[in-house]
Amino acid sequence: MEYLEGVLTPEVNAALEAHVAACERCSAFIASYRETPRILRTATVVELPAAIQQSLRAFLRRLQR
Amino acid sequence: MVVPPADSSDETLAARAAAGDDHAFEEIVARYERRVFRLACRLTSETDAPDVLQNTFLQVYRHLPSFRGESLFATWLYRIATNAALMLRRGRTRKPSEPLDAFLPRFDEHGVHADLPAQLLVASRADELLDRQVLAEKARAGIARLPDVYRDAFVLRDLEEMSTTDVAQVLGVEPATVRQRVHRARLMLRGYLSDLVGVKR
Numbered sequence: 001m002e003y004l005e006g007v008l009t010p011e012v013n014a015a016l017e018a019h020v021a022a023c024e025r026c027s028a029f030i031a032s033y034r035e036t037p038r039i040l041r042t043a044t045v046v047e048l049p050a051a052i053q054q055s056l057r058a059f060l061r062r063l064q065r
Numbered sequence: 066m067v068v069p070p071a072d073s074s075d076e077t078l079a080a081r082a083a084a085g086d087d088h089a090f091e092e093i094v095a096r097y098e099r100r101v102f103r104l105a106c107r108l109t110s111e112t113d114a115p116d117v118l119q120n121t122f123l124q125v126y127r128h129l130p131s132f133r134g135e136s137l138f139a140t141w142l143y144r145i146a147t148n149a150a151l152m153l154r155r156g157r158t159r160k161p162s163e164p165l166d167a168f169l170p171r172f173d174e175h176g177v178h179a180d181l182p183a184q185l186l187v188a189s190r191a192d193e194l195l196d197r198q199v200l201a202e203k204a205r206a207g208i209a210r211l212p213d214v215y216r217d218a219f220v221l222r223d224l225e226e227m228s229t230t231d232v233a234q235v236l237g238v239e240p241a242t243v244r245q246r247v248h249r250a251r252l253m254l255r256g257y258l259s260d261l262v263g264v265k266r
Contacts, residue, residue, distance in 0.1 A: 001244035005229065036251045037223035039258075043197075043204035044224060048102045052115045056098060059119050063126055064087050 004034070075138035083129040090129075094122055097139075100225075101146045107208065107220045108150035113157070120149040140227075144235050147221065154213070165210050168256025169249075195261065207257045211250050218243050219250035 002008050003016055020026045073081075073089075075096070081089035098118065105117035124145045132141055195203070208216060221232045222243060233240045 001248040005244065033251065033255070036255055039200075040204050040208070040254060041224045041226075043200045044103075044107055044208065046103055046106045046111065048099045052102070052118065053098065055115065056094070056118055056122065060091075060094060060122055060126070063123065064090070 004030075076134055079129055079132055079138050082126075083132070090126060093125070093142075097142055098122075101142075104143070104146050104220070104225055105150050107224050108147065108217065109154050110209070113150075113153055117146070117150045117153055120153070121146040124149060140231055143221075143225070143227065143231075147217075147235050151217065163210065164212070165207065165253035165257055168253050168260060195258075199261075200258075203258065203261055204254075207254050210257075211253060215246045215250040215253070218246035219254075222247045223251070 003013065006013075008016065020030060073092070075093070078089045078093050078096075082093060101121050102114055102118050105114035105121075109117055121142075125142060128145070132138065208220070211219065217236055218232060218238075221227045221235060222229060227235070229240045229243050232243045236243065
């Protein structure tokens with residue numbers, strides 16, 4: 001995570017990048033790992049049902065009196 | 066009463082709403098209700114999300130006068146929504162579910178990943194390999210099975226795309242802790258999804 005967020009020290013970052021460039025497994029892992037947030041984000045998008053939206057409106061209208 | 070134009074900034078609307086402009090408050094609700102609902106579903110469940118939604122905007126309504134613009138309005142609102150979700154979850158007894166530790170990756174004695182590249186790649190192709198409906202269901206199930214502290218950090222950082230700094234503030238932990246928890250959540254979920262696709266571990 002530190003590597004991907006760019007918060008490693010320059011020396012450690014350089015050493016890690018050198019390793020990744022040479023190591024197939026680690027390259028594959030990082031490439032795959034980077035996709036994780038997007039996949040799960042897309043998979044968990046939900047729409048707000050109209051009925052729930054209406055309940056919210058009704059609830060909040062009572063507040064505003 | 067003057068209706069605020071559609072392109073008013075959040076901060077302008079907040080000020081108007083705090084001064085008693087109900088249309089401005091309704092505009093705020095219209096802008097954020099979908100996002101809050103989605104956040105609530107990810108942190109709790111679709112069953113609990115409506116309550117979180119109501120509690121959130123109730124708190125927003127009550128605390129608008131004390132919003133002074135020290136943060137972006139959206140950040141302030143998200144903090145309220147997150148707290149509403151966590152409060153509600155705290156009030157529920159969780160049925161014990163099988164932890165996802167079993168899905169963490171293994172390393173050999175040299176600290177090298179023991180998973181084959183093909184297995185590693187499965188997780189990133191889960192959206193191609195699994196039916197969309199199945200993936201949605203399994204993603205929800207997996208996230209619900211994460212340890213709470215990992216789930217919260219992961220949902221806010223990766224799904225709601227808040228900055229690590231903001232997540233750290235909302236959750237009251239150090240940024241390094243946020244990164245560690247997000248990382249472990251990602252590893253667990255990747256292992257879980259790979260397993261579903263039937264990749265031999």
